[in-house]
Amino acid sequence: MRRRSITFVALCGLAVTWGLMLALDWSVTLGTIALAPWVTLIGFDLGILGGVAAGLMATGAWLLASEIAGRDWDGAPLVVRALTMMALGGGTALAGLRVRAQARELRATSALQASLIDATVDGICLTDRDGEVLIANKPLRRISVELGLPLTGTVPERLLSIADRVTEPDRYRERMLELARAPGEATIDEFELTDTGRVFRGYTSPVENGRIWTLREITADRELDRMRDAFVATVSHELRTPLTSISGFLEMLEDEQDRLGEPGRSYLDVIRRGTERLHALVEDLLLIAQIEARRVELALTTVDLEQLAVRAVEAARPAANEKGIALELAADSPPPVLADAQRVTQVIDNLLSNAVKFTPQGGSVRVSVGADDTGSRLVVADTGIGIPAGEQKQVFSRFFRSSTATQRAIPGTGLGLAICHALVEQHGGTIAFSSSEGLGTEVAVTLPAA
Amino acid sequence: MRKRVLIAEPDPDVRRLLELAVHRAGHDTAERDAHDGVDAILMEPGCAVAHALLRRFRDAMPPVVCVSIHPREVGLAPPGTVAYVLKPAAPSRIARTLAEVLAA
Numbered sequence: 001m002r003r004r005s006i007t008f009v010a011l012c013g014l015a016v017t018w019g020l021m022l023a024l025d026w027s028v029t030l031g032t033i034a035l036a037p038w039v040t041l042i043g044f045d046l047g048i049l050g051g052v053a054a055g056l057m058a059t060g061a062w063l064l065a066s067e068i069a070g071r072d073w074d075g076a077p078l079v080v081r082a083l084t085m086m087a088l089g090g091g092t093a094l095a096g097l098r099v100r101a102q103a104r105e106l107r108a109t110s111a112l113q114a115s116l117i118d119a120t121v122d123g124i125c126l127t128d129r130d131g132e133v134l135i136a137n138k139p140l141r142r143i144s145v146e147l148g149l150p151l152t153g154t155v156p157e158r159l160l161s162i163a164d165r166v167t168e169p170d171r172y173r174e175r176m177l178e179l180a181r182a183p184g185e186a187t188i189d190e191f192e193l194t195d196t197g198r199v200f201r202g203y204t205s206p207v208e209n210g211r212i213w214t215l216r217e218i219t220a221d222r223e224l225d226r227m228r229d230a231f232v233a234t235v236s237h238e239l240r241t242p243l244t245s246i247s248g249f250l251e252m253l254e255d256e257q258d259r260l261g262e263p264g265r266s267y268l269d270v271i272r273r274g275t276e277r278l279h280a281l282v283e284d285l286l287l288i289a290q291i292e293a294r295r296v297e298l299a300l301t302t303v304d305l306e307q308l309a310v311r312a313v314e315a316a317r318p319a320a321n322e323k324g325i326a327l328e329l330a331a332d333s334p335p336p337v338l339a340d341a342q343r344v345t346q347v348i349d350n351l352l353s354n355a356v357k358f359t360p361q362g363g364s365v366r367v368s369v370g371a372d373d374t375g376s377r378l379v380v381a382d383t384g385i386g387i388p389a390g391e392q393k394q395v396f397s398r399f400f401r402s403s404t405a406t407q408r409a410i411p412g413t414g415l416g417l418a419i420c421h422a423l424v425e426q427h428g429g430t431i432a433f434s435s436s437e438g439l440g441t442e443v444a445v446t447l448p449a450a
Numbered sequence: 451m452r453k454r455v456l457i458a459e460p461d462p463d464v465r466r467l468l469e470l471a472v473h474r475a476g477h478d479t480a481e482r483d484a485h486d487g488v489d490a491i492l493m494e495p496g497c498a499v500a501h502a503l504l505r506r507f508r509d510a511m512p513p514v515v516c517v518s519i520h521p522r523e524v525g526l527a528p529p530g531t532v533a534y535v536l537k538p539a540a541p542s543r544i545a546r547t548l549a550e551v552l553a554a
Contacts, residue, residue, distance in 0.1 A: 240519035241461050244538040248467040251540045279538060286521075295523065
């Protein structure tokens with residue numbers, strides 16, 4: 001009931017009660033009791049002043065009824081009655097204020113919640129454990145219409161109805177059935193529509209007695225990824241032509257370096273180092289583009305990780321010696337792994353080159369290989385400059401360079417660890433990283449047993 | 451015996467480098483429009499010159515050595531490819547590959 005209309009009803013009630021008091025000749029106490037509820041109602045509705053006024057009015061009404069009925073009344077009890085009535089009206093007014101404040105807060109909160117979930121670009125809904133929709137936000141309703149999803153049924157059922165229009169229908173069907181079977185799991189899935197090319201990522205997370213489903217369109221992100229990969233691939237291919245000229249004629253010049261004299265030979269060294277760095281950068285760029293386009297095929301064979309580690313350590317030794325870094329290998333007969341020897345060598349080379357590069361003069365780098373629960377494990381630990389804790393989440397991102405490296409102007413592209421991460425994952429292995437700034441870094445790689 | 455190698459490379463500097471590699475391998479380069487007497491082809495597959503060459507030698511393709519900016523997996527190597535070298539390759543490496551191909 002709206003405010004003020006409560007007061008109106010209460011005033012009517014007050015008048016009727018007063019009439020009854022007169023007509024039925026109620027006793028003083030009964031009359032007071034009969035008037036009290038109307039006073040509380042008015043107090044609740046109108047606030048403190050209204051409540052007090054209603055108490056006074058009820059007392060007056062009672063007094064008037066007594067006068068008309070010719071009944072005696074005493075001054076002192078009248079004051080007590082008046083005060084009681086006013087306290088009653090005022091007290092309920094306080095309660096009314098509080099209840100109304102809470103209701104306002106609740107309305108504001110739920111309005112905020114509704115506008116928040118409607119304002120996001122993601123489609124969000126809450127379902128029960130069976131997947132029946134309890135609440136859905138506006139974006140989800142819009143996406144559902146755009147995708148032609150049915151408006152009834154459980155969420156997995158609705159999603160299954162478009163299985164024929166996604167790029168990998170069998171895998172998609174299987175995943176939807178798995179989602180329906182396991183309501184308690186948090187999941188992330190992606191699917192692409194064949195007709196429009198729109199790409200969506202769906203998240204589910206269990207909540208009490210149900211599940212939150214989130215559908216996010218990532219078409220634009222995917223397109224950017226594709227453009228970036230195409231750009232990286234084109235650039236790295238195109239760089240190969242001038243690089244061929246530079247390194248080719250460098251080799252020609254090297255054949256004639258006797259005629260160059262000492263300064264000329266030192267200039268040649270500079271060009272050679274620059275060319276090697278440029279070459280490594282082009283190779284890394286191309287490899288990362290290939291890995292992300294899933295164009296790198298692994299030639300899996302049974303591989304002895306210890307043997308690869310020994311070779312990689314020997315290859316890194318000249319660079320370590322040059323910086324006075326103690327480089328040691330501890331091998332504890334790791335079991336053979338199923339891997340692409342060339343790619344794993346690339347991973348170890350990258351890790352070792354990082355370790356040597358980021359370890360100051362006189363430090364140490366230790367490589368250890370041994371058995372692991374699921375295969376073999378290789379750890380490269382150094383006493384280098386480390387990476388600040390706040391930056392460690394990004395170490396496997398492409399082009400990431402730690403502030404410790406950039407401050408010291410240590411050259412690098414930020415591709416090495418991203419490549420290691422991608423290659424190890426493609427092997428079905430794991431790569432973990434831990435580092436303390438100023439103390440050192442440790443990277444642990446596991447590879448599955450052969 | 452000196453043999454004749456035809457070069458199909460769009461970049462003039464790299465082309466000059468390939469010529470040097472051919473000479474280093476102890477062979478001669480053929481004229482661009484040569485057809486007869488070509489013993490091997492050094493080419494950047496996928497470029498326009500290479501396409502024209504493939505048409506010209508459709509019937510009798512000499513052995514092809516690709517020296518390319520694209521990895522072999524990209525699938526540009528034409529039929530008749532006997533060796534594939536990824537750029538940037540050192541002239542000595544190209545010369546060695548060419549010598550092996552022509553000796554076979």
